Amino acid sequence: MLVFFIHGVATRDVKYSSLLVDGIKKEFNQIDQKLPYFYTSFWGHVLNDFNKIWNHIDEDLNSLEKRNPGVNAKDAFRYRQFREGLISEFAGDMFTYMNEKQGREVRQLIADQLLKFVESHPEEEEIHIIAHSLGTVILWDILFSDKFKDEDPAHVIRHILSKQGKDKPGQVSLSSITTMGSPILFFNAMLGIEAKDIEQKIRDYTPGKIKWLNIVHASDIIAYPLSTSLNLSDKSSLIFRDQFVCKDANLLETAARKINQQEVALVASTVDAHNSYWKLPEVSQSVSNQIASQVKFSSRIACLLQKVPGMSQIGIKLHSNNDVIETIRFKDRSGRLKYFKNFAGVYHVYVYSASSGCIFAGFVNWASTDVLLEEIEYIRWEFGES
Numbered sequence: 001m002l003v004f005f006i007h008g009v010a011t012r013d014v015k016y017s018s019l020l021v022d023g024i025k026k027e028f029n030q031i032d033q034k035l036p037y038f039y040t041s042f043w044g045h046v047l048n049d050f051n052k053i054w055n056h057i058d059e060d061l062n063s064l065e066k067r068n069p070g071v072n073a074k075d076a077f078r079y080r081q082f083r084e085g086l087i088s089e090f091a092g093d094m095f096t097y098m099n100e101k102q103g104r105e106v107r108q109l110i111a112d113q114l115l116k117f118v119e120s121h122p123e124e125e126e127i128h129i130i131a132h133s134l135g136t137v138i139l140w141d142i143l144f145s146d147k148f149k150d151e152d153p154a155h156v157i158r159h160i161l162s163k164q165g166k167d168k169p170g171q172v173s174l175s176s177i178t179t180m181g182s183p184i185l186f187f188n189a190m191l192g193i194e195a196k197d198i199e200q201k202i203r204d205y206t207p208g209k210i211k212w213l214n215i216v217h218a219s220d221i222i223a224y225p226l227s228t229s230l231n232l233s234d235k236s237s238l239i240f241r242d243q244f245v246c247k248d249a250n251l252l253e254t255a256a257r258k259i260n261q262q263e264v265a266l267v268a269s270t271v272d273a274h275n276s277y278w279k280l281p282e283v284s285q286s287v288s289n290q291i292a293s294q295v296k297f298s299s300r301i302a303c304l305l306q307k308v309p310g311m312s313q314i315g316i317k318l319h320s321n322n323d324v325i326e327t328i329r330f331k332d333r334s335g336r337l338k339y340f341k342n343f344a345g346v347y348h349v350y351v352y353s354a355s356s357g358c359i360f361a362g363f364v365n366w367a368s369t370d371v372l373l374e375e376i377e378y379i380r381w382e383f384g385e386s
Contacts, residue, residue: 001036002124002172003291004114008133008181009093011044016278020130023284024291031303033292037124039117043109046102053092054084082267090222093134094187104152107142111153114160118172125163126175128291132277133222136182137191144193144201161205174205176290177212180277185224195231202237212240213290215283219249219273221266241381245282249273289382297383298335302351302360308375310368314348314361328376328384335359339376347372 003024005017017040028035061073074080097103118127131139141154143161148154163171202210216223225242232238248254249269256265277283285307292300305311323340330336339349347369351360364372 001034001291002117002121002127003036003038004117004127004129005038005040006110006129006131006135006139007040007042007044008131008135009090011042014040014042016040017130019279020277020284020287023279023281024288027285027288028292031288031292031300036128036291037117037121039113041110041113043106046096046105046109079267082270090134094137097134097138098190106138107153107157110138110142111156111160114157115170118160119170125173127161127172128176128178129174130178130180130287131182132180133182133274136179136184137187139177139179140184140188140193141191143205144198145191146193146197147191158201158204163206173208174210176210178215178287178290179212179226180215180283181217181220181223181274182214182226183222183224185226185229188229198230198238199232199236206237209237209239211290212238213286214240214242215245215277215286216242217245217249217273217276218247219253219265219269220276221270222274243286243378245276245280249276296334297330297332298351298353298359301330301337301379301383304375304379305349305351305360305362308364308368308372310364310371311362312364314363328380330383331385332383337376337379339372345369349376 005020007016017038021038021040024038025035057077061077064076065071065073077083097106118124129139142157145154160171161174163173214226216225225244227240227242230238230240232240248257249272253265253269253272256262256268285304289300289304306313323342324338325340326338328337333354335351335353337349337351339347341347345366346363348361348363349372350358353359
């Protein structure tokens with residue numbers, strides 16, 4: 001199994017994915033799954049030098065103060081940190097990629113690195129791509145756009161990801177996509193890629209289905225959901241899901257939101273929220289579930305439930321079948337999940353193997369009920385039969 005990372009804006013550190021890689025390794029070790037091979041692609045050195053741009057701005061502001069001694073440059077040009085941070089870097093990087101020459105150079109670097117990665121592991125037949133920020137737009141463009149000329153590196157990447165058999169060296173089957181902090185929804189208004197284009201090209205990459213997880217941090221103003229805009233049919237070869245991470249990006253955002261200072265909260269959280277995906281345990285857990293393939297669903301689900309905050313494990317069955325709210329049967333036929341609410345409003349959950357042996361039993365306190373129900377909803381989507 002291969003995992004290939006594509007970074008986003010303002011990334012100048014080639015080790016940007018290290019925390020998420022560590023998180024995935026930890027999750028895989030807990031379910032006794034063979035670790036994937038990882039490759040952290042890098043193209044950040046292609047983009048413009050923003051120090052030069054801001055040097056020009058500083059010169060203009062200094063000139064303003066010299067010509068007008070009564071003017072304070074900080075008042076004439078407000079919110080410098082916010083302007084110089086994510087917003088200008090995102091816009092600048094995006095416009096740079098849209099430049100025909102530099103966009104092609106970015107795609108060429110990704111193609112070269114992807115081919116090197118695949119050829120280094122000829123025994124592996126599936127690949128999972130994880131992209132962040134502008135990297136999600138680049139991936140979207142590469143996979144689905146019709147604008148590229150025949151000699152563009154995008155076609156090399158498509159060829160690498162289009163393995164249909166077992167006898168094609170230098171090719172793998174694209175098994176899943178994970179996008180984090182993605183602005184695809186808005187940039188596609190410029191790229192103009194339609195749902196029918198996606199359906200056709202997905203079938204070129206694999207004879208089966210491709211899972212796509214789109215992770216959106218609640219405070220990330222760059223990230224947006226995609227489910228409705230994709231307009232996928234029930235028979236689509238693309239299995240898509242938006243996942244929201246509903247937490248504050250930092251303590252300053254928490255404090256500002258408590259006193260209803262929304263503008264302060266926005267400015268305080270923007271950069272941290274957009275960069276948080278690499279280090280959040282929720283993300284490494286979701287990505288691991290996305291790419292894990294060999295472990296039985298029943299075992300993976302038992303591990304997920306153990307981590308639910310407030311979960312207490314029990315060793316005996318405490319309910320009758322008449323009390324069960326729902327039974328979720330797993331797609332790989334490795335077992336089923338049952339849960340119920342007792343007379344005190346406490347939720348209990350059980351996981352059974354295919355032979356009806358109970359491999360997990362537990363309950364949560366009232367404060368953790370919503371978290372458990374959210375986890376069960378995820379299990380239904382990811383592992384349950386249709």
